[in-house]
Amino acid sequence: MPTKPEIQGTAHAPKHRAPDEVLVSMQDVEVYFQLRGGSMARLLGMDTGSVRAVDGISLDLRKGEVLGLVGESGSGKTTLGRALLGLVAATGGEIRYAGQDITKLSTRHLRRLRGDLQMVFQDPSAALNPSMTIETAVGHPLKIHGLASGEELHRRVADALERVGLSPPERFMFKYPGDLSGGQKQRAVLARAVILDPVLLVADEPVSMLDMSVRAKILQLMLDLKRDLDLTYVYITHDLASAKFFCDRVAIMYLGRVVEVGRTEEIFADPKHPYTRSLLKAIPEPDPEKALPRDLPRGEIPDAASPPLGCAFHPRCPEAFDMCGWERRDLRALIEAHWTRHEALDFETERGTIANLDDLDEPSHEAVVAAGRSSSPVDVEDLLHRIREEDADEPLWRGVEDMTLTDGGVRVRFHDGADPRLRPAGGVEVACHLYPEVEPAAGEGPAS
Amino acid sequence: MGVFRVLFKPFGQTTGLARWLLISGLLLTAMFVTFALFAPWIAPYGFAEEVPKKVAPPGDGFLMGTNDLWYDVWSRVVWGSRTAIEVVILAVILGLLVGVPMGLVSGYVGGWLDRILVLIMDALFAFPPLLLAIVFAFLFRDLIGGGVMAVALALAVIYVPQYFRVVRNTTLSAREATYVEAARAIGAPGHTIMGRYLFSNVIQSVPVIGTLNAADAIGTLAALGFIGLGIQPTDAAEWGFDLQRALDDTEAGLWWTGVFPGLAIVLLVTGLTLVGEGLNETINPTLRKRRLRRFALPPRRPAVEEEAAR
Numbered sequence: 001m002p003t004k005p006e007i008q009g010t011a012h013a014p015k016h017r018a019p020d021e022v023l024v025s026m027q028d029v030e031v032y033f034q035l036r037g038g039s040m041a042r043l044l045g046m047d048t049g050s051v052r053a054v055d056g057i058s059l060d061l062r063k064g065e066v067l068g069l070v071g072e073s074g075s076g077k078t079t080l081g082r083a084l085l086g087l088v089a090a091t092g093g094e095i096r097y098a099g100q101d102i103t104k105l106s107t108r109h110l111r112r113l114r115g116d117l118q119m120v121f122q123d124p125s126a127a128l129n130p131s132m133t134i135e136t137a138v139g140h141p142l143k144i145h146g147l148a149s150g151e152e153l154h155r156r157v158a159d160a161l162e163r164v165g166l167s168p169p170e171r172f173m174f175k176y177p178g179d180l181s182g183g184q185k186q187r188a189v190l191a192r193a194v195i196l197d198p199v200l201l202v203a204d205e206p207v208s209m210l211d212m213s214v215r216a217k218i219l220q221l222m223l224d225l226k227r228d229l230d231l232t233y234v235y236i237t238h239d240l241a242s243a244k245f246f247c248d249r250v251a252i253m254y255l256g257r258v259v260e261v262g263r264t265e266e267i268f269a270d271p272k273h274p275y276t277r278s279l280l281k282a283i284p285e286p287d288p289e290k291a292l293p294r295d296l297p298r299g300e301i302p303d304a305a306s307p308p309l310g311c312a313f314h315p316r317c318p319e320a321f322d323m324c325g326w327e328r329r330d331l332r333a334l335i336e337a338h339w340t341r342h343e344a345l346d347f348e349t350e351r352g353t354i355a356n357l358d359d360l361d362e363p364s365h366e367a368v369v370a371a372g373r374s375s376s377p378v379d380v381e382d383l384l385h386r387i388r389e390e391d392a393d394e395p396l397w398r399g400v401e402d403m404t405l406t407d408g409g410v411r412v413r414f415h416d417g418a419d420p421r422l423r424p425a426g427g428v429e430v431a432c433h434l435y436p437e438v439e440p441a442a443g444e445g446p447a448s
Numbered sequence: 449m450g451v452f453r454v455l456f457k458p459f460g461q462t463t464g465l466a467r468w469l470l471i472s473g474l475l476l477t478a479m480f481v482t483f484a485l486f487a488p489w490i491a492p493y494g495f496a497e498e499v500p501k502k503v504a505p506p507g508d509g510f511l512m513g514t515n516d517l518w519y520d521v522w523s524r525v526v527w528g529s530r531t532a533i534e535v536v537i538l539a540v541i542l543g544l545l546v547g548v549p550m551g552l553v554s555g556y557v558g559g560w561l562d563r564i565l566v567l568i569m570d571a572l573f574a575f576p577p578l579l580l581a582i583v584f585a586f587l588f589r590d591l592i593g594g595g596v597m598a599v600a601l602a603l604a605v606i607y608v609p610q611y612f613r614v615v616r617n618t619t620l621s622a623r624e625a626t627y628v629e630a631a632r633a634i635g636a637p638g639h640t641i642m643g644r645y646l647f648s649n650v651i652q653s654v655p656v657i658g659t660l661n662a663a664d665a666i667g668t669l670a671a672l673g674f675i676g677l678g679i680q681p682t683d684a685a686e687w688g689f690d691l692q693r694a695l696d697d698t699e700a701g702l703w704w705t706g707v708f709p710g711l712a713i714v715l716l717v718t719g720l721t722l723v724g725e726g727l728n729e730t731i732n733p734t735l736r737k738r739r740l741r742r743f744a745l746p747p748r749r750p751a752v753e754e755e756a757a758r
Contacts, residue, residue, distance in 0.1 A: 087633060114635030126626035131648040140644070141634040192634065 023097070023200060023232050024061040024084065029054055030092030031079050035305060051304045053079040055256035056093065058422070061200070066226070066233040068247035068264070070240060070279070074301050076256040077236045081202045084234060085117045086110045097200075115145060118198040122205040124185035128177035128192075134161070135173035138192045145196065160191040163228075165221060183214035187221065194225055202234045207242065219246055240283050244268055252276045255304055255312040262428025272430040274319045299333075309363050310417025311433065317395065323433045325417020326399025328367030332360040334396055338387045353379045355409070365416055370409035380410045466729035473722025480716045483529040493520045495527035495685035503697075506704050513704040515693065521704060525712050527685035531596065532716060535669050535679075536662045538600035539607065543661065546604065547611025548654065552642050554612070555619025555650075566616070569609040577606045581668050585677040594680040603668055607661045614657060618650040625649075656731055659724035663717045670713050687713050 031054040054076045061067055069077040082088040083103075084095060090103040097117070102110070121127035128137050139157040142148040148156050161169040164187040177185055186206060193201055203222065207215040219242065225231060237243050243250055244264060251261040252273065260273040271277045278297045297316035302308055308315055310325010315333065317324065335357065339347045355370040371380045381403065388397055401413045418433070425435035483490060492511075493499055498518035499510070506513040512521035554565040572580065584602035592598050622628065623646065631645045672678040673688025681689050687709040694706030 085633060087629060111635040111637065114633065119630070119633040121626050121630060123626055127630045129627045129631070129645050129649070132644070140631075140636070144634060144636050144640060189630075192630075196634070 021063040022060045023063040025096045026057055026059045026061075026084075026093065027096070028093035029057045029080065029083060029090050029095060029103075031076070031083050031088055032091045049305050052076075052256045052307065053304065054083060054090070055304075055307070057256075057258050058093075059251060059258060059261065061232060061234065064230065064232055065248040066235055066246055068243040068250040069234060069236045069253055070238065070243050070250055071253035072238055072279075072301060074255075074304065075253040076304075077238075077253050078204055080253070081119070081204055081234055081236045084200075084202055085119055086113070087119070114141075115196040116199045118193040118196065118201050120186075120189055120193050120201060120203040120206045123209050124182055124189050125177065125209075127189050128185060130177055132176070133173065134166075134175050134177070134180070134188050137177070138188060138195060141192060141196045147196075156195065157191075160195040161188070163194065163225070164188070164191040166191065182210050183218060186210060186214075186218055190218075190221065190225065194229060194231075197229065198231065200232045200234065202236070204236045205238070206235075208237070208239065215242070222246075240279060252279065255302065255307055257312060257431065258422065259313065259432070260428060260430045261422070262426075262430075266427045270426060272425050272428060272435060273313075273432045274317045274434070275313050278318075306363060309365065311420050311431070314395075314417070319434060320395040321398045321433070322401075322415040323418055324395075324399065325419070326365070326396055326414040327417075328360040328362070328364050328412075328414075330396055330399075331367050331369070331412060332357050334387065334394065338390065341390075350383055353383050365414045367412045367414075368406065368409050369412065377405045377407070377409050381405060384410060384412070466726045468726075469722045469729065470726030473719045473724075473726055476715055476719025477723060480529040480712075480719065481533060483526045484533040485530075487526050487530045491520075491523035491526040493523040495519075495524060496682060497523070503702055503705075512708045513702075515690070515702075515705040516697065517693065521690075521708050524685045524690055525687070525708050528687045528690065528709060528712060529716065531679060531684040531686050532666055532669060534596050534684075535600050535603065536665045536720075538596065539603035539665050540658050540662050542600060542604035543607035543611055544654065544658065547608040548615050548651065550608070551612040551615030552619055552646060552650065555616040556623055556638065556642050556646060558620075562616075565612070569612045572605070573609045573613075577664070578668060578671055580606050581672060582675070582677060585672050589677070594678075595683050596679060599669060599672060599678055602672070603665050606668070607657075607665075610657055610661065611654065614653050615650050618653070619646055622646055622649050653731060656724055656727045659720055659727060663720035663724060666713060666717050666720065 032050040032052050034050050035048045057080060069080060071077045079088055083090045086102050086105065093103070095102040135157050138160055139153050142153055142156060157173065158169040161167065161172055166172045166184060166187050180188065206222070207218050210218060222233065226233060235243065235246055247264045249262065250264050250267050251258045252275065253259065254275050260267065260276045267276060268280065271280050275297065299316050302312065302315065308325060309327045314320040314324035314326065315330050339350065352372045353375045355372045359370065360367055369380050371377050384403065399414045401415050404411045420431045420433050421437065422429045422431045423435060423437045499514050499520050501510065501514050502518050503516050504510050504514045510520055510522065512525065514520050550565060554562045581602050584605045585599060588598035588601050628641060628645055631641045669678060670688030670691065673686040674692045678688055679686045690709040691706060697705045
């Protein structure tokens, strides 16, 4: 697939192969957020359900690499980054760093680890305390951990400011964040992050709030810091172009899962997962000659409180087939989409054929489409056939096992889908049924 | 210091009407503060010193006359401002010292602690302030006697919930700010986050409440004195007590015993309220109007002249 040229030509020095030493190892990390629910539900202590922000992610972070976490809003990339630092408590799985499981550490122990694990935030204007001078803010980590004071503190703050390009430091030390520009503030945030001499830096969209003119400079600064200080980065972004420039490896996230992970060059040259492919096609192309047809994923990112069965991407996937986990909610969406394409009159007549679509809201591989009051199950079957004929290529029909007439309507049974695990395909790992799963060690077969 | 910068910023930011409110309020207040500080030199007599004449009208050696207790009214007014200022400062500082940290902790920690504190404070808030002050004045009088401290404590109890509420609510929203998460990310423990990151960002509205409470405290102090629960007349001069004594005098046509202490109360309350409102105009964004200033560019000189100027 043709891809876009580098933003900066070859400004990025040859990406050195990361040694395979694992720095942080994530195993089935889960972060679920309890939903508040209504006041009644809270009063009665009912189960209000939970949002699966991060839903079972296993990734290894190697020393010295830049790992990109890429995904659209709501894919859980930020939550995963925060869980890595222990800023959000993981509800399951483990995150191993330096022989300890971060998810199990107490706040006190975690605080001691802060020197090693640091974060850069998306909005530099919000990440600095508005009533603290730059000198105090940047030096505060040293003070909190009791590492320096007085003249030594001053000297180290000046060094850090110099390092991030805020020089001469005296010009910035006594300013308040409100006196600096966005790029300068982000440099100050970087200075605060590196002053403790960390090992890992999680950068949560560090440039997305900055002006275009400043972005490349900040990214270059981060690369320089990485080289000088021997850092490892987790770079969280929705911007594939900057990920391509910046990352050694990229993990594409969708609805709390990693759907594809591999070396940046391979992912960009030969994307495997249909989601990755549509994301890559969505990168704007300034040259109309080179523009590609964009088959963007249809619909919206689904509700993480009750994700689709099977592969979470299947309702939006152009290449989905029977294994992907079709279910009754997809049928409802299809019927509704059918109606949006028709005249109001047709809708009125067809609407009477089906009793109530709300019955189809619970996730299940079996759907009973009940006939309306003045129609018979045969009418319902006719309607479904009509919808099918309208667009025979609709992937949903590949998932239908059989349709049978029952007393009150039509029973549609779908294939039992399977939740695709990450599997090696080419040089990358991808979670998609399009790529056959190589049988790994015993007992790891597909879920179906 | 960041804290002082935040606290005193509004004083410099005032413009227009707000500045006039602030200045006139500060002048009035400054007058009474001067009385309070230099009372021994300004007042011709002590606050409980008997003078040769009883109920003498103003003039004739006594600026504001004397009352039926053989006291000089002018001296009572001057000494009374010392009492008033003492009580107000103590009450506001005590209220701040208790209310602000409690609000900060309650807002930051949340959970059950927050619920319980909010419940207690709301319960205190629900009572009419004067009633509460009377109850606590009774209580503290038994415990520590009827001095300045007892009244100040009783007043502080009324004001704690106000500081608590304002600080807790601002903390609650500031707690979610990115810089607080950033502070956690650099390993700041809870007390550092509250002290260094939240405190200076949640106390902006405290000066306004402080000055408005001070005005309120003058009134409540006078009310307590009026009903006889204030400071003992032998401990200090107190305007409310004087007013109460003057109640009978009005029927006898002795106006000066009541008017002057009353005027003192009105003026000091007005002064403090003006300061508070002036600050509020500036701090409260719903009241604030940013004024556009007209700016005239200097006239442009013709090019020839400019050449010549070089």
